[in-house]
Amino acid sequence: MSMDRDLTDFLWLRVTEDHETAQRPTDAPWAKPTWALRRDDDDDAYVDLGTQHLDRESSLNEDELTHIARHDPTRAFAEVELLKWLLAEHELRADGDGGYVCAVDGEDCGTLRRMAALYADHEEYRQEWRP
Numbered sequence: 001m002s003m004d005r006d007l008t009d010f011l012w013l014r015v016t017e018d019h020e021t022a023q024r025p026t027d028a029p030w031a032k033p034t035w036a037l038r039r040d041d042d043d044d045a046y047v048d049l050g051t052q053h054l055d056r057e058s059s060l061n062e063d064e065l066t067h068i069a070r071h072d073p074t075r076a077f078a079e080v081e082l083l084k085w086l087l088a089e090h091e092l093r094a095d096g097d098g099g100y101v102c103a104v105d106g107e108d109c110g111t112l113r114r115m116a117a118l119y120a121d122h123e124e125y126r127q128e129w130r131p
């Protein structure tokens with residue numbers, strides 16, 4: 001058994017998309033990548049997006065607002081860096097037999113499979129990649 005280069009290609013594309021998706025809301029010069037959960041004078045929670053606030057007027061409850069603030073672009077950029085580091089660590093190398101093996105784990109890399117599972121809902125995700 002060897003590893004599939006399509007798996008790492010798939011991962012690089014998804015990580016690049018994650019980076020672009022996190023970058024777009026921060027492209028405006030006035031925007032910022034860190035979104036904080038704050039409270040107004042009535043003690044109602046809102047997410048401070050920089051120039052705009054996401055609050056209960058948007059029909060989101062406090063748990064949803066908290067989740068959005070925790071998964072802001074700053075966190076997404078950090079996760080992208082982690083995934084890129086893992087991809088580099090678990091780079092596939094030719095096995096000399098026409099296939100590929102992970103530089104760390106050899107013929108079957110659970111790290112790459114688990115990383116790909118983050119994107120299991122993507123149309124190009126393959127069931128044979130499941131950990």
Ligand SMILES: [Zn+2]
Pocket residue numbers: 090102103104105106108109110111112
């Ligand atoms: Zn590996």
